[in-house]
Amino acid sequence: MADQIGRTTYTQLQASGDAFFPPGLHYYYKSHFMTEIGDEAIEALVSHFATVPSPRSVVALQQYGGAVSRVGQDDTAFGHRAAQYNLIPASAWTDPTESEQHLHWAREAWDILRPFATGGVYVNNLAEEDEEQIRAAYGPHYERLVAVKSTYDPTNFFRLNANIKPTE
Secondary structure, three states: OOOOOOOOOHHHHHHOOHHHOOOOOEEEEOOEEEOOOOHHHHHHHHHHHOOOOOOOOEEEEEEOOHHHHHOOOOOOOOOOOOOOEEEEEEEEEOOHHHHHHHHHHHHHHHHHHHHHOOOOOOHHHOOOOOHHHHHHHHHHHHHHHHHHHHHHOOOOOOOOOOOOOOOO
């Protein structure tokens, strides 16, 4: 556990996790937004974490609320203003031949905690960018973003991201 509450610069914030995720390892993670962390969710998480295949793997809980929830729901593309937490099971390992078990562990953690989640995900935490996950990242704003994309980028030139496809 770490107490990292205090003023920081944007660049310090962006680099704050670097020590936990050094170059040269293999990584995989998924995320869920949650409005609360109840006893059942904690029990499910602790029980599953007991099966973690790597001592380098973590489960992070990023707290939201505060300033994030004070912005109007329709003021930005971020559609998950009611979320209080972002849960991130992250698997990290050294041996590439062990990839399947580490991927399985993180995906299973995500599945186990799905009943406690809002259905939304943070767009920067997408590991597998299928349309379902991209829709989950933008939530209620997805269709509005499709309309914007269709107007300003109808050829889908800007597509090397969590791509919102324009209407055809």
